[in-house]
Amino acid sequence: MNQSTSFDGLLALMKRLRxxxxxxxxxxxxxxxxxxxxxxxxxxxxxxxxxxxxxxLCEELGDVLLQVVFHAQIAEEAGHFSIHDVIRVLSEKLIRxxxxxxxxxxxxxxxxxxxxxxxxxxxxxxNAKGKPSPSVLDKVPxxxxxxxxxxxxxSKAGKSGFRWATPADAxxxxxxxxxxxxxxLTGSTExxxxxxxxxxxxxxxxxxxxxxxxxSALIQGNAxxxxxFRALEAQSGGSEQMRFLSPHDLQERWKAIKLTQETLT
Numbered sequence: 001m002n003q004s005t006s007f008d009g010l011l012a013l014m015k016r017l018r019x020x021x022x023x024x025x026x027x028x029x030x031x032x033x034x035x036x037x038x039x040x041x042x043x044x045x046x047x048x049x050x051x052x053x054x055x056x057l058c059e060e061l062g063d064v065l066l067q068v069v070f071h072a073q074i075a076e077e078a079g080h081f082s083i084h085d086v087i088r089v090l091s092e093k094l095i096r097x098x099x100x101x102x103x104x105x106x107x108x109x110x111x112x113x114x115x116x117x118x119x120x121x122x123x124x125x126x127n128a129k130g131k132p133s134p135s136v137l138d139k140v141p142x143x144x145x146x147x148x149x150x151x152x153x154x155s156k157a158g159k160s161g162f163r164w165a166t167p168a169d170a171x172x173x174x175x176x177x178x179x180x181x182x183x184x185l186t187g188s189t190e191x192x193x194x195x196x197x198x199x200x201x202x203x204x205x206x207x208x209x210x211x212x213x214x215x216s217a218l219i220q221g222n223a224x225x226x227x228x229f230r231a232l233e234a235q236s237g238g239s240e241q242m243r244f245l246s247p248h249d250l251q252e253r254w255k256a257i258k259l260t261q262e263t264l265t
Contacts, residue, residue: 150204
C-alpha cells in the first residue's frame, strides 16, 4: 500500500513532524493549544457536508483526522495512550453498544437501537457504588458551541421525559420568548441579553423537535452570508469603496446577488 494513503503512513508522518528535527510549530503544540483547531475543523466539516461537494468534505474530514492523530501522538509521547488505544477503546465501545449485532439482544428499528444505546450508556455511567451520576446533564461538554450545547442539553432532558409534546408546543415557546425579548427592548442591556439567550435556547429546542440542528443551520447561514458579502465586495470594487455607497444601494446590490446565487443553486 502507498505510504501516502495508508494509516500507518499517516502515523509515521505525524511522528516525523513531532521529532526533534521535525517542524518547530508541530513540536510546540499541546492538547490545549490544539483545541481551537479541532473546533474550527469540526465546523468546516459541517459546512462542507452542507455543500454537497464530496471532494471538499473528503478534505475537511482529513483535517479532523489530523487532529485525532495529533492528540494521540502527544499523548503517546507523554506515556498516556497511543492511537491504537484510541481505536481499541472505540471498537470495544461500538461492540458493547451494539449487542443486537454482536450479541443476543433484539433491536429491529432505529428507535429501539437508540433506546438501547441510551440504556447502555446509563449502565456505563454508574459510579463505583452502582449509582448514576447526579444529573444526566453532567456529561454534556461545556466546551461545545453554545447552540450545539443547547441542543444536547434539551436532548438529554428529553430522554428523561422533560420535552415538548409536539413541535407546535416548542414553537409556541419560541413565540413566548420573542415577545418577552420585545418587551425588554427599552430595558437594560443585561435583561435584553438574558431574554435573547432564552430565545436562542428555545429556537435550538424547537429545531431539534423538527429534526433540524440549530448549530448546523447557523454554520450554513454564516457560510451563505460570507459568500454573498464577498460577492458584494467584488461587485463594489472592494470593502473600502463600499463605504462610499449608500445603505440603500448596498441593500439593492445584496438583493441582486442573493437572487443570482439562489438561481445558480
